[in-house]
Amino acid sequence: MEASTYLQPITRTEQGLDPQDWSELRQLGHRMVDDMIDHLATIAQRPVWQPIPSEVRQRFRTSPPVDGEGAEKAYEDFRRYVLPYAEGNLHPRFWAWVIGAGSGLGMLADMLAAGINPNLGSGDHAPTLVERQVIDWMKQALGFPAESSGLLVTGASMANIIGLAVARHAKAGINVKEDGLFPAPARMMFYGSSETHNSIIKGLQLLGFGKQSFCPIGAGTDFKINIAALQDAISRHKHDGLKPLCVIGNAGTVNTGAVDDLAGLADLCAEHGLWFHVDGAIGAPLAISDSLRPMLRGMERADSLAFDLHKWMQMPYDVGCVLVRDESQHREAFSEAAGYLSRMPRGLCSGERWLSDYGPELSRGFRALKVWMCLKEHGLRKYGELFEQNIEQARYLAGLVESSEELELVARGELNIICLRYRGRVRDEQSLNALNRELLMRLQEQGIAAPSVAILGGKFALRVSICNHRSRSEDFDLFVREALRIGREIEKSAA
Numbered sequence: 001m002e003a004s005t006y007l008q009p010i011t012r013t014e015q016g017l018d019p020q021d022w023s024e025l026r027q028l029g030h031r032m033v034d035d036m037i038d039h040l041a042t043i044a045q046r047p048v049w050q051p052i053p054s055e056v057r058q059r060f061r062t063s064p065p066v067d068g069e070g071a072e073k074a075y076e077d078f079r080r081y082v083l084p085y086a087e088g089n090l091h092p093r094f095w096a097w098v099i100g101a102g103s104g105l106g107m108l109a110d111m112l113a114a115g116i117n118p119n120l121g122s123g124d125h126a127p128t129l130v131e132r133q134v135i136d137w138m139k140q141a142l143g144f145p146a147e148s149s150g151l152l153v154t155g156a157s158m159a160n161i162i163g164l165a166v167a168r169h170a171k172a173g174i175n176v177k178e179d180g181l182f183p184a185p186a187r188m189m190f191y192g193s194s195e196t197h198n199s200i201i202k203g204l205q206l207l208g209f210g211k212q213s214f215c216p217i218g219a220g221t222d223f224k225i226n227i228a229a230l231q232d233a234i235s236r237h238k239h240d241g242l243k244p245l246c247v248i249g250n251a252g253t254v255n256t257g258a259v260d261d262l263a264g265l266a267d268l269c270a271e272h273g274l275w276f277h278v279d280g281a282i283g284a285p286l287a288i289s290d291s292l293r294p295m296l297r298g299m300e301r302a303d304s305l306a307f308d309l310h311k312w313m314q315m316p317y318d319v320g321c322v323l324v325r326d327e328s329q330h331r332e333a334f335s336e337a338a339g340y341l342s343r344m345p346r347g348l349c350s351g352e353r354w355l356s357d358y359g360p361e362l363s364r365g366f367r368a369l370k371v372w373m374c375l376k377e378h379g380l381r382k383y384g385e386l387f388e389q390n391i392e393q394a395r396y397l398a399g400l401v402e403s404s405e406e407l408e409l410v411a412r413g414e415l416n417i418i419c420l421r422y423r424g425r426v427r428d429e430q431s432l433n434a435l436n437r438e439l440l441m442r443l444q445e446q447g448i449a450a451p452s453v454a455i456l457g458g459k460f461a462l463r464v465s466i467c468n469h470r471s472r473s474e475d476f477d478l479f480v481r482e483a484l485r486i487g488r489e490i491e492k493s494a495a
């Protein structure tokens with residue numbers, strides 16, 4: 001036998017990334033857990049948000065460390081330069097955009113997930129069963145059939161893209177997987193209210209349809225889609241030779257939390273043979289609550305449903321979910337064979353269907369674990385009660401605003417979103433907008449509260465979106481008091 005030319009002794013000292021001394025990492029880990037639990041336990045005593053000083057910003061502009069500085073130093077940098085200047089969404093008076101407040105067990109679950117570090121795109125291992133079980137639980141909670149499919153993703157933007165991609169696969173009438181959109185005889189059209197989230201537009205751009213394929217339909221004063229106008233648009237487009245393909249229903253719009261008449265949309269889609277996608281990023285989980293479920297009637301008839309778990313379900317970022325009624329359409333839209341991903345009858349490479357067959361990503365983290373553990377910790381009922389609590393708090397805040405002569409309730413959705421502005425004695429719209437812009441920034445800079453922006457009918461408003469399990473009625477009292485104080489201050493200085 002000839003000697004192999006490969007068989008040479010290894011001359012370098014072999015090394016890895018594990019520490020020499022595990023006890024040091026253990027101690028550091030214990031400190032991290034203690035620090036973070038203290039941080040959570042005392043969050044209400046800190047400013048909601050604070051500006052990042054320029055010397056801190058500067059720290060993020062250095063070159064990559066070529067020689068390591070050690071775990072202690074890395075953690076110290078996190079504690080000093082990252083932790084104090086975080087987004088603020090753990091705080092009870094954080095009500096910006098639609099951002100959940102996370103949870104202690106969710107945080108620890110993410111550590112466990114990274115600890116075992118599986119890739120959920122492939123293979124036969126228990127973490128994939130965790131994700132499948134979470135998807136099954138969500139199907140049951142939201143009224144989707146047991147045989148439907150689903151996937152956990154980064155958030156509702158990706159969930160929307162996946163839903164729209166399956167719609168394209170199922171309804172385009174051409175072989176998009178093979179030929180793309182080139183053979184399409186007519187522009188394909190997607191419909192949703194003018195309140196539809198911009199992730200739908202981004203999805204259509206990414207999928208090759210372009211923004212022109214989205215037809216925004218007017219919404220009424222209740223911000224819900226006008227179904228008669230939708231019907232007209234579909235008929236007009238058919239007459240003009242376009243191809244209506246999909247209707248997007250909203251279960252909780254981003255501006256005001258409006259829920260479309262989903263049953264009406266499901267009927268219309270059935271009548272015209274269109275795909276019915278529901279963007280339930282904010283509102284879909286409300287179906288968990290017996291008292292809130294009726295407002296979502298028709299959502300369970302969607303062909304695809306996108307929703308978030310990191311918003312109102314309070315799971316740490318990031319995690320969203322897509323459910324698709326027809327499992328085979330979902331799988332066909334995304335599966336693509338590759339020799340190195342061949343399935344074996346037994347062993348790690350077994351399992352006919354892998355989670356990567358249901359979405360664009362092959363490598364997928366274990367975001368399912370935090371959902372699985374938090375649902376086990378609290379149970380669905382608790383989440384339902386928290387939704388109801390936030391909606392009651394929104395009503396309470398609307399009441400506080402209405403009872404003040406100096407504040408104006410600009411919009412009040414049926415869920416958890418309130419848009420308001422300071423009026424004082426200012427009457428000119430331009431000055432009011434400038435005043436309220438300043439008010440918003442001062443509320444944030446002074447660490448009092450973090451609402452975000454809404455611009456409704458040209459009015460600049462403070463948008464308070466309550467999906468926060470830490471908010472209490474005193475937080476809304478304080479917010480209104482401080483908004484009035486700062487509003488008066490600005491009004492006086494401008495006079």
Ligand SMILES: Cc1ncc(COP(=O)(O)O)c(C=O)c1O
Nearest residue numbers: 098155156157197199254281308
């Ligand atoms: C209605 C709606 N759809 C989709 C999204 C996008 O969700 P994500 O930010 O989780 O991607 C949002 C985000 O706020 C939303 O409000």
